[in-house]
Amino acid sequence: MWASTSRRSPLSGSRWSRPLSTDTAAADRRRGCRIGISGRSPRADRGVPIALVPVKAVIIGAGMGGASAAIALKQLGLEVEVYEQVTENKPVGAAISVWSNGVRCLNHLGLEEETAALGGIVDSMSYVDAFTGETMCRFSMQPLIDEVGQRPYPIARAELQLMLMNAFGHDDINFGKKMVAVHDGPAQATVEFADGTSASGDIVIGADGAKSLTRDYVLGSPVERRYAGYVNFNGLVPVDERIGPATEWTTYVGDSRRVSVMPVAGNRFYFFFDVPMPEGVPFERGTAREVLAEEFAAWAPGVHTLIGALEPGATNRVEIYDTDPFHTWVRGRVAVLGDAAHNTTPDIGQGGCSAMEDAVALQFAFRDNPDDPHAALAAYEASRTERAADLVLRARKRCDVTHGKEPEKTAAWYEELRHEDGTNVIRGIVGNIVGGPLTA
Ligand SMILES: Cc1cc2nc3c(=O)[nH]c(=O)nc-3n(C[C@H](O)[C@H](O)[C@H](O)COP(=O)(O)OP(=O)(O)OC[C@H]3O[C@@H](n4cnc5c(N)ncnc54)[C@H](O)[C@@H]3O)c2cc1C
Numbered sequence: 001m002w003a004s005t006s007r008r009s010p011l012s013g014s015r016w017s018r019p020l021s022t023d024t025a026a027a028d029r030r031r032g033c034r035i036g037i038s039g040r041s042p043r044a045d046r047g048v049p050i051a052l053v054p055v056k057a058v059i060i061g062a063g064m065g066g067a068s069a070a071i072a073l074k075q076l077g078l079e080v081e082v083y084e085q086v087t088e089n090k091p092v093g094a095a096i097s098v099w100s101n102g103v104r105c106l107n108h109l110g111l112e113e114e115t116a117a118l119g120g121i122v123d124s125m126s127y128v129d130a131f132t133g134e135t136m137c138r139f140s141m142q143p144l145i146d147e148v149g150q151r152p153y154p155i156a157r158a159e160l161q162l163m164l165m166n167a168f169g170h171d172d173i174n175f176g177k178k179m180v181a182v183h184d185g186p187a188q189a190t191v192e193f194a195d196g197t198s199a200s201g202d203i204v205i206g207a208d209g210a211k212s213l214t215r216d217y218v219l220g221s222p223v224e225r226r227y228a229g230y231v232n233f234n235g236l237v238p239v240d241e242r243i244g245p246a247t248e249w250t251t252y253v254g255d256s257r258r259v260s261v262m263p264v265a266g267n268r269f270y271f272f273f274d275v276p277m278p279e280g281v282p283f284e285r286g287t288a289r290e291v292l293a294e295e296f297a298a299w300a301p302g303v304h305t306l307i308g309a310l311e312p313g314a315t316n317r318v319e320i321y322d323t324d325p326f327h328t329w330v331r332g333r334v335a336v337l338g339d340a341a342h343n344t345t346p347d348i349g350q351g352g353c354s355a356m357e358d359a360v361a362l363q364f365a366f367r368d369n370p371d372d373p374h375a376a377l378a379a380y381e382a383s384r385t386e387r388a389a390d391l392v393l394r395a396r397k398r399c400d401v402t403h404g405k406e407p408e409k410t411a412a413w414y415e416e417l418r419h420e421d422g423t424n425v426i427r428g429i430v431g432n433i434v435g436g437p438l439t440a
Pocket residue numbers: 060061062063064065066067083084085086093095096097098099102177178179180207208209210212213232234318337338339340344345346348349350351352353354355
C-alpha cells in the first residue's frame with residue numbers, strides 16, 4: 001500500500017515532501033520508509049518532489065512484547081499505533097528475571113541505564129535443601145556474566161512495563177481498546193475493536209498474549225494450551241537475610257516443589273512458590289499465607305520467614321501453561337509476537353526475554369526489507385520460530401524435572417545439586433541465552 005502523502009513523520013514531526021537524492025533514499029529505506037509519488041512512479045534521479053511514507057504498524061497489546069516491538073519499529077522510523085485492552089498499566093505477576101539476552105534487547109532499544117537502575121544485583125546462586133535448610137550448592141554468577149558479556153537483571157514487572165511504555169510514549173498508547181477481530185486485505189490489514197471502531201495498517205502485529213486472538217487468525221483455528229501441572233504464587237517482599245542473602249538468587253528445593261527469592265531494585269526480593277497440583281483448584285485471593293503455610297509446613301525456617309513476610313492481598317497465583325511450538329507466525333500482513341507466538345512455562349525465565357528478541361528481530365526484518373512488508377514479515381518468521389520453539393521445549397523439560405513428572409529424575413537432580421560447583425547450571429543458562437538476534 002502506498003499511503004497518502006499527508007502523514008506526519010515520526011522522526012521529524014513535519015510533513016515529508018522533498019526532492020530525494022539517492023543517498024537520502026537509501027538512508028530512508030534503512031529507516032523503514034517507503035517512497036511514494038502521486039500519479040507517477042518514483043524517480044529520485046530526476047529530483048522530482050517525492051513524499052516519503054513510513055510503513056504503518058498496528059500493534060495489539062502493550063505487554064512487554066508489544067511495547068518492545070512498538071519501540072523497535074518506531075526507532076526504525078515506522079509509524080506505530082498501539083492498542084491495549086486494559087485501561088491502566090496493571091501487569092499480572094510481580095517480577096521477572098530478564099536474562100542477558102533480554103537485557104541486550106532492552107539495551108538495543110536505548111534503555112541500558114533505565115534497565116540497570118531497575119534491576120536487582122544477583123552476584124551468586126544457591127540451592128537449599130527444603131527441609132534441613134542446608135545449602136546444597138552456592139556459586140558465583142561471574143562466570144556467566146563473563147561468558148555472555150552482560151549481567152542479567154530481575155526486574156519488578158510493573159516497573160519494567162512502565163519503562164517500556166514511557167520509552168514508546170505512554171500517552172500514545174490507546175488504552176481501553178479491546179480487539180475483537182483481525183483480517184488481512186490486499187492493501188492493508190484491519191483490526192476491529194469492541195467499541196465498534198477499527199484501525200488499519202500495512203501490518204498488524206498481534207502481541208496479544210497467551211490467549212491470542214491474532215494467533216487464532218494466523219493459524220486458522222484456536223490453539224490448545226497445555227497445563228504444565230503446577231501453580232506459581234509470586235510477589236515482592238523486603239529483603240530479609242533470614243530468607244537468603246541480599247545479592248543471591250536462593251532456591252529451596254524438595255518434594256518436587258521450589259521456593260525462590262531473587263533481588264530486584266529497591267531492596268526487595270521477588271519471590272515465588274511452585275506447587276504441583278491439578279488444574280482448576282479453587283483459590284480465594286487474599287488467602288495465600290494460609291495456603292502456603294499449610295503446603296510448606298515442614299519446610300525450613302527461611303521459607304516460613306518468607307510466608308510470614310508476604311502480603312496476602314498482593315500475592316499472585318497463576319496456573320502455568322504452555323503451547324506446543326508452531327512455525328506459522330504470519331498470515332499475509334498479520335503476524336504474532338511474544339506469548340501469542342510462543343507461550344512458555346517460566347521454568348527457564350525466558351518467555352518475556354523471547355518476546356523482546358522477537359521485537360528486535362522484527363526491527364531487523366524491516367531494516368532489511370523496508371519496502372516490502374510481506375518480505376519483512378517472512379524474514380521475521382524465518383528468524384524466530386526455531387529459536388522460540390527451542391526455548392519453549394527447554395522450559396518444558398526443565399519444568400518436568402523440577403516438578404517431579406518422573407520422580408527419579410527429580411531425585412537425581414537433587415543429588416546433582418549437592419555436588420554442583422556451578423558449571424552445569426551456568427552451562428544450561430548460557431545455552432538458553434545464546435541464539436537470539438543479539439546473542440547469536
Ligand atoms: C509466573 C510467571 C513467571 C514468569 N517469569 C518470567 C521470567 O522470569 N523471565 C521471562 O523472560 N519471562 C517470564 N515469564 C513469561 C512472561 O511473563 C511472558 O512471556 C511475557 O509477559 C509475554 O509478554 P507479551 O507481551 O507477549 O504478553 P502479555 O504480557 O500477556 O501482554 C499481552 C497484552 O495484550 C493485551 N491484550 C490481550 N488481548 C487483547 C485484545 N484482544 N485487544 C487488546 N489488547 C489485548 C493484554 O491486556 C496484555 O497487556 C513468566 C510468566 C509467568 C506466568
